[in-house]
Amino acid sequence: MSDLAWIAVDWGTSHLRVWTMDDAGNVLSRATSSKGMSQLTAANYEGALLDLIGQSLPATGPVPVLCCGMAGSRQGWREAPYATAPCEAPSLAQATRVPTQDARLDVYILPGIKQDKPADVMRGEETQIAGFLAGEPEFDGVLCLPGTHNKWVHISAKEVVSFRTFMTGELFALIGGQSVLRHSLASEGWDNDAFLSAVSEGMSHPASLGSDLFALRAESLLHGLGADKARARLSGQLIGMELTAARPYWLGRDVAVLGEDGIASAYTSALDAQGAMPRAISAEDITLRGLSAAYASFKEAQ
Amino acid sequence: MSDLAWIAVDWGTSHLRVWTMDDAGNVLSRATSSKGMSQLTAANYEGALLDLIGQSLPATGPVPVLCCGMAGSRQGWREAPYATAPCEAPSLAQATRVPTQDARLDVYILPGIKQDKPADVMRGEETQIAGFLAGEPEFDGVLCLPGTHNKWVHISAKEVVSFRTFMTGELFALIGGQSVLRHSLASEGWDNDAFLSAVSEGMSHPASLGSDLFALRAESLLHGLGADKARARLSGQLIGMELTAARPYWLGRDVAVLGEDGIASAYTSALDAQGAMPRAISAEDITLRGLSAAYASFKEAQ
Numbered sequence: 001m002s003d004l005a006w007i008a009v010d011w012g013t014s015h016l017r018v019w020t021m022d023d024a025g026n027v028l029s030r031a032t033s034s035k036g037m038s039q040l041t042a043a044n045y046e047g048a049l050l051d052l053i054g055q056s057l058p059a060t061g062p063v064p065v066l067c068c069g070m071a072g073s074r075q076g077w078r079e080a081p082y083a084t085a086p087c088e089a090p091s092l093a094q095a096t097r098v099p100t101q102d103a104r105l106d107v108y109i110l111p112g113i114k115q116d117k118p119a120d121v122m123r124g125e126e127t128q129i130a131g132f133l134a135g136e137p138e139f140d141g142v143l144c145l146p147g148t149h150n151k152w153v154h155i156s157a158k159e160v161v162s163f164r165t166f167m168t169g170e171l172f173a174l175i176g177g178q179s180v181l182r183h184s185l186a187s188e189g190w191d192n193d194a195f196l197s198a199v200s201e202g203m204s205h206p207a208s209l210g211s212d213l214f215a216l217r218a219e220s221l222l223h224g225l226g227a228d229k230a231r232a233r234l235s236g237q238l239i240g241m242e243l244t245a246a247r248p249y250w251l252g253r254d255v256a257v258l259g260e261d262g263i264a265s266a267y268t269s270a271l272d273a274q275g276a277m278p279r280a281i282s283a284e285d286i287t288l289r290g291l292s293a294a295y296a297s298f299k300e301a302q
Numbered sequence: 303m304s305d306l307a308w309i310a311v312d313w314g315t316s317h318l319r320v321w322t323m324d325d326a327g328n329v330l331s332r333a334t335s336s337k338g339m340s341q342l343t344a345a346n347y348e349g350a351l352l353d354l355i356g357q358s359l360p361a362t363g364p365v366p367v368l369c370c371g372m373a374g375s376r377q378g379w380r381e382a383p384y385a386t387a388p389c390e391a392p393s394l395a396q397a398t399r400v401p402t403q404d405a406r407l408d409v410y411i412l413p414g415i416k417q418d419k420p421a422d423v424m425r426g427e428e429t430q431i432a433g434f435l436a437g438e439p440e441f442d443g444v445l446c447l448p449g450t451h452n453k454w455v456h457i458s459a460k461e462v463v464s465f466r467t468f469m470t471g472e473l474f475a476l477i478g479g480q481s482v483l484r485h486s487l488a489s490e491g492w493d494n495d496a497f498l499s500a501v502s503e504g505m506s507h508p509a510s511l512g513s514d515l516f517a518l519r520a521e522s523l524l525h526g527l528g529a530d531k532a533r534a535r536l537s538g539q540l541i542g543m544e545l546t547a548a549r550p551y552w553l554g555r556d557v558a559v560l561g562e563d564g565i566a567s568a569y570t571s572a573l574d575a576q577g578a579m580p581r582a583i584s585a586e587d588i589t590l591r592g593l594s595a596a597y598a599s600f601k602e603a604q
Contacts, residue, residue: 074523118513119520149482149516165520166512167481174476179469180451207508207546210468211420214451218421218467221376244509 004028006064007053008291011071012124013037016048017287020056025292029056037070045077046100049107062106064298066291069124072096072109082114082121086161089113089130089290092298110294113160120165124287125151128258131289132281133158141254144271144278146263148173150242152249164249166242169263176234181213184220189228190262192269198233199270202240212237239270250276259283306330308366309355310593313373314426315339318350321590322358323597329590331358339372347379348402351409364408366600368593371426374398374411384416384423388463391415391432391592394600412596415462422467426589427453430560433591434583435460443556446573446580448565450475452544454551466551468544471565478536483515486522491530492564494571500535501572504542514539541572552578561585 002022010017014036020028035048049065057063072080080096095108112123125145133139137158145151148169154161176185201212216233219225243250250271255278257268264280271278304324312319316338322330337350351367359365374382382398397410414425427447435441439460447453450471456463478487503514518535521527545552552573557580559570566582573580 114520114524116524119517119524121520121523150512164513165516167516168512170481171477171512174480175473178476178480179472203509205547206511207505207543209508209511209547210452210470210473210540210544211466211547214467214469215421218416218423221423222416222418222421238512241509242512245507245511245513 002026002028004056004058004063006066006295007056008288008295009049009065009067009071010124010127010287010291011037011045011067011069011076013070014039016052018049018052019288019291020053021292021295027288037073037076040077042077045071046102046105049105050102057102057104060104062104064295065105065107066092066095066110066294066298067107068110068127068287068291072112073123076109078109080109080111083111083126085113085115085163086159087113088159089126089133089293092294095294110291113163115163118164120163122151122163122165125153126160127290127294128283128286129153129155129160129290130293131286131291132256132258134289134293139254139256141256142249144250144255144257144267146257146259146267150267152246154249154253164246166246168238168242172235172238175213175238176231179213180217181230181234184217184225184227185231185234186227187231189231191226191229191232194229195232195236195266196269196273198236199240199243199273200236202237203244203274204240206241206244209237209241235266236270239266243270243274250274250278255279256281258286304328304330306358306360306365308368308597309358310590310597311351311367311369311373312426312429312589312593313339313347313369313371313378315372316341318354319589320351320354321593322355323594327594339375339378342379344379347373347400348404348407351407352404359404359406362406364406366597367407367409368394368397368412368596368600369409370412370429370589370593374414375425378411380411382411382413385413385428387415387417387465388461389415390461391428391435391595394596397596412593415465417465420466422465424453424465424467427455428462429592429596430585430588431455431457431462431592432595433588433593434558434560436591436595441556441558443558444551446552446557446559446569448559448561448569452569454548456551456555466548468548470540470544474537474540477515477540478533481515482519483532483536486519486527486529487533487536488529489533491533493528493531493534496531497534497538497568498571498575500538501542501545501575504539505546505576506542508543508546511539511543537568538572541568545572545576552576552580557581558583560588 005023008019031052083090090111098107153163307325310321333354385392392413400409455465
């Protein structure tokens with residue numbers, strides 16, 4: 001078995017993922033925990049990390065630990081200043097070093113990217129973007145990164161030119177799970193025809209959102225609207241609305257949607273119906289690929 | 303002191319309000335509790351009512367109890383079928399009688415109003431409308447009833463001609479209180495200039511909602527956006543969006559906004575800025591006025 005060379009860490013709001021790596025870029029082990037930023041104060045990060053990788057550390061010598069994500073936010077382990085778009089995905093040279101009590105650790109947090117106007121921020125996605133560009137360095141187009149806060153990112157000449165975040169995923173979760181609509185919505189289940197016609201409705205009449213959503217409740221009470229149809233329509237209304245505002249990003253551009261899970265395929269299907277011909281790109285381990293690219297630049301600089 | 307003649311009850315999702323009344327329409331006493339629909343099962347309603355008015359009931363003879371609101375919903379005390387718009391505010395003749403264990407009670411629940419297409423429902427607002435029309439029987443125009451589920455109601459010849467519900471108030475509460483924006487928003491405080499410019503932004507670019515809201519978070523992180531400004535902008539974006547979709551209701555019509563509290567004055571101020579010249583109508587005891595009108599029709603029919 002090869003020797004541990006460095007440790008990759010994806011530290012988000014609700015999750016912590018680590019990979020121990022050898023010098024050739026092979027994964028030696030993986031581990032995850034639910035100790036994301038929302039569960040931690042600055043003093044707890046080192047312990048949460050050691051819980052997962054403490055036994056893998058050698059007795060001597062510090063091991064580089066490269067982190068991305070919300071660990072670098074103001075409420076995180078230590079604030080890592082943002083790079084400013086337009087810029088390349090930040091490398092380790094711009095990382096923030098975090099002092100640790102355990103001398104076996106040498107921790108760096110990669111910066112996120114900010115945009116001054118319109119004001120916008122990302123933390124973690126810049127590393128996914130770096131991972132994507134490691135595979136397609138000549139990509140010139142738009143990346144769609146579905147999630148709680150969906151991001152549209154214009155990429156050209158290896159740079160993040162501009163980006164825009166929509167809190168569509170968070171709105172879907174809040175409205176579906178906690179508003180009066182929760183009584184009318186399935187937690188699973190999907191009707192793709194209902195989804196696509198709601199996308200079209202949301203694109204044409206975005207201002208009606210508050211009324212069209214209440215109509216789901218009323219149709220459920222009065223006309224027995226199915227709970228899976230209602231769920232697909234809520235998603236379609238919100239994504240349709242977003243597609244209208246994000247049109248300057250996807251219209252006439254090479255669009256790649258990162259991921260193949262439910263939410264990513266909803267975006268792919270909605271864009272497809274608009275004739276945008278998006279590609280679905282596997283997102284598995286894409287953050288790890290981005291962290292590996294940062295580590296490679298680190299080694300070159302040594 | 304006059305004798306108890308009947309009891310008026312406004313039973314909403316989160317509140318229960320009762321008034322004991324004499325035959326001349328005077329209020330003998332008032333009481334409220336937090337035992338709204340969301341706290342009760344069908345079996346608990348009678349007890350919750352008796353907790354408030356049990357001591358006022360005479361030893362003999364049933365007293366008419368007139369209820370409006372969510373007590374008549376499927377999850378309420380007993381389902382009271384809806385009247386269908388266009389229609390007048392439902393009178394006691396269409397009420398649902400509810401059997402009780404206590405023989406001193408003679409309970410009626412007034413129907414709500416439904417609209418088949420676009421599907422919509424109200425429960426409680428029809429009684430506020432009746433209360434308003436008791437004071438202005440010749441009103442021909444549009445009533446705006448701000449609340450969790452804001453309603454626009456076209457009224458002509460004493461009838462509810464059509465209506466439309468927007469869940470704007472619920473969206474404001476969910477997004478402001480539970481999304482990532484909660485870190486950037488004040489729970490109190492208001493900046494009316496920021497509100498009005500967000501109304502205008504929401505009206506012009508409703509599709510950008512998901513992005514404009516995330517920008518509040520980003521501006522707070524990057525540019526120190528004030529928490530009271532952020533709160534006013536969230537409200538303005540949502541109300542502006544609604545005003546665009548509700549334009550067929552308020553444009554060129556006599557518009558009356560029911561209420562003078564914070565949310566009602568936000569609507570009045572936003573409509574005013576669009577040149578709609580809305581009137582602010584006192585909403586105090588308007589539900590009681592509606593229930594009294596229903597009781598008057600009940601007496602006439604005896």
